[in-house]
Amino acid sequence: MTLNPELTINFSPMHRLQWEEVQQKDVILYPEGMVELNQSSAEILKLCDGSRTLEQLVTALEEKFSTSGLTNDISNFLEDALQNGWIQQP
Amino acid sequence: MAGSNNLKITPPRWLLAELTYKCPLQCPYCSNPLDYSKHSSEISTKDWKRVLTQARKMGAVQLGFSGGEPLTRQDLPELVQHARTHGFYSNLITSGYGLTEEKIIQLKEAGLDHIQVSIQASSQELNDHIAGTESFESKKQVAHLVKKHGYPMVLCVVIHRENIHQMTQILEMAEELGADYLELANTQYYGWAHKNRDLLLPTKEQFEEAEVIAQAYKEKVAGKMKIYYVIPDFHEDRPKACMNGWGTTFLTIAPDGVALPCHSARDLPGLECPNVNDYSIEEIWNESKTFNFFRGNEWMKEPCRSCDEKEKDFGGCRCQAYMLTGDMYKTDPVCIKSPDHHVIQEALDSARTSAFSNDEKPLIFRNSKNSKKYS
Numbered sequence: 001m002t003l004n005p006e007l008t009i010n011f012s013p014m015h016r017l018q019w020e021e022v023q024q025k026d027v028i029l030y031p032e033g034m035v036e037l038n039q040s041s042a043e044i045l046k047l048c049d050g051s052r053t054l055e056q057l058v059t060a061l062e063e064k065f066s067t068s069g070l071t072n073d074i075s076n077f078l079e080d081a082l083q084n085g086w087i088q089q090p
Numbered sequence: 091m092a093g094s095n096n097l098k099i100t101p102p103r104w105l106l107a108e109l110t111y112k113c114p115l116q117c118p119y120c121s122n123p124l125d126y127s128k129h130s131s132e133i134s135t136k137d138w139k140r141v142l143t144q145a146r147k148m149g150a151v152q153l154g155f156s157g158g159e160p161l162t163r164q165d166l167p168e169l170v171q172h173a174r175t176h177g178f179y180s181n182l183i184t185s186g187y188g189l190t191e192e193k194i195i196q197l198k199e200a201g202l203d204h205i206q207v208s209i210q211a212s213s214q215e216l217n218d219h220i221a222g223t224e225s226f227e228s229k230k231q232v233a234h235l236v237k238k239h240g241y242p243m244v245l246c247v248v249i250h251r252e253n254i255h256q257m258t259q260i261l262e263m264a265e266e267l268g269a270d271y272l273e274l275a276n277t278q279y280y281g282w283a284h285k286n287r288d289l290l291l292p293t294k295e296q297f298e299e300a301e302v303i304a305q306a307y308k309e310k311v312a313g314k315m316k317i318y319y320v321i322p323d324f325h326e327d328r329p330k331a332c333m334n335g336w337g338t339t340f341l342t343i344a345p346d347g348v349a350l351p352c353h354s355a356r357d358l359p360g361l362e363c364p365n366v367n368d369y370s371i372e373e374i375w376n377e378s379k380t381f382n383f384f385r386g387n388e389w390m391k392e393p394c395r396s397c398d399e400k401e402k403d404f405g406g407c408r409c410q411a412y413m414l415t416g417d418m419y420k421t422d423p424v425c426i427k428s429p430d431h432h433v434i435q436e437a438l439d440s441a442r443t444s445a446f447s448n449d450e451k452p453l454i455f456r457n458s459k460n461s462k463k464y465s
Contacts, residue, residue, distance in 0.1 A: 034179075
């Protein structure tokens with residue numbers, strides 16, 4: 001299972017992404033479990049709303065953080081996210 | 091008691107709401123206390139809402155609605171809705187018995203996130219025998235409906251000597267039912283399971299064979315179904331890190347409102363477990379004698395006290411230490427460093443003798459009659 005660059009990416013409906021006030025962190029919630037996210041992982045996942053491909057996601061994040069060269073980091077993280085079932089492609 | 095005063099207290103993450111001890115099933119390994127019939131009172135809808143609000147404010151985020159059978163509480167959808175409004179991730183831990191499609195839809199609309207359905211075996215005959223109730227076909231139907239309505243589903247099968255030979259069929263059944271997760275929960279020997287241990291504890295050979303089958307299947311279904319394998323601690327040489335450490339993560343509220351650091355803790359002597367009708371969750375978690383009792387490691391005896399693994403497994407399970415040695419401060423006898431480790435071998439030997447004998451005693455099923463008789 002690898003990311004298809006032609007297809008959009010959406011967050012899995014079997015998981016929930018949520019800000020936790022007490023922990024001051026975004027977390028992924030799923031049956032009887034939780035993953036705490038660092039800020040950059042959370043920013044990537046929040047943009048997985050089914051409207052962007054990998055390339056469009058990289059562009060959006062590079063614009064948001066006024067930087068460049070994020071392709072490898074983002075694509076590596078999303079490959080892991082796909083393996084973990086956090087994201088999907090149609 | 092110990093519980094050092096300058097210890098940093100972490101907030102609860104997991105709230106187990108045991109809504110009721112009522113259950114249509116009679117599983118002989120039930121984790122409810124043997125004397126559950128003595129604790130038949132149930133706190134009100136209003137009390138539960140207050141508990142949920144207070145625990146959520148402290149940082150609890152995973153919420154299990156459990157029991158008994160939580161579906162017997164008519165206010166379940168109302169409680170689910172309250173939990174969703176406050177940002178909990180709600181898990182319904184159910185036998186599936188009596189769960190209609192209408193209820194599944196109603197709970198989804200109320201904001202329920204996940205349903206865990208238990209099945210007792212892969213065949214109707216054995217399932218219905220272990221459950222003590224004809225329920226196999228309706229459970230399978232419920233599993234289909236849970237997936238039909240878009241919930242993630244955990245299928246939970248408690249493993250013991252009566253069904254461990256069905257491991258392959260259990261795995262196939264879970265895949266066929268479309269489970270997202272299969273929890274293969276080796277029986278933990280507390281409460282009713284402790285009472286029936288000679289009849290439930292599998293032999294080492296049975297465990298090893300079943301584990302090989304489950305591990306191989308894990309690879310086969312990778313990416314489709316996750317398999318959680320709850321270890322059989324009687325066959326380990328180190329104890330489990332029980333509850334991730336006492337009073338660090340888990341908070342259980344029993345049907346009568348008693349707050350517990352784990353669901354067996356009310357069997358421990360002298361803990362004076364507080365009730366949510368007398369104290370707030372914050373007071374209970376931070377200040378109560380019960381929740382501070384085994385926090386940190388000041389309370390430990392040898393060999394735990396000087397052990398370099400004490401931060402890893404916290405000396406194992408207090409309830410198991412108490413149940414098997416009569417002293418809740420001792421090292422969990424599962425640990426091979428424990429001077430009491432022989433009691434584990436004796437339990438295994440006794441179960442093996444029972445397994446090969448021609449006149450095994452019958453299982454003691456979990457019901458009110460037996461609860462009154464054995465408490």
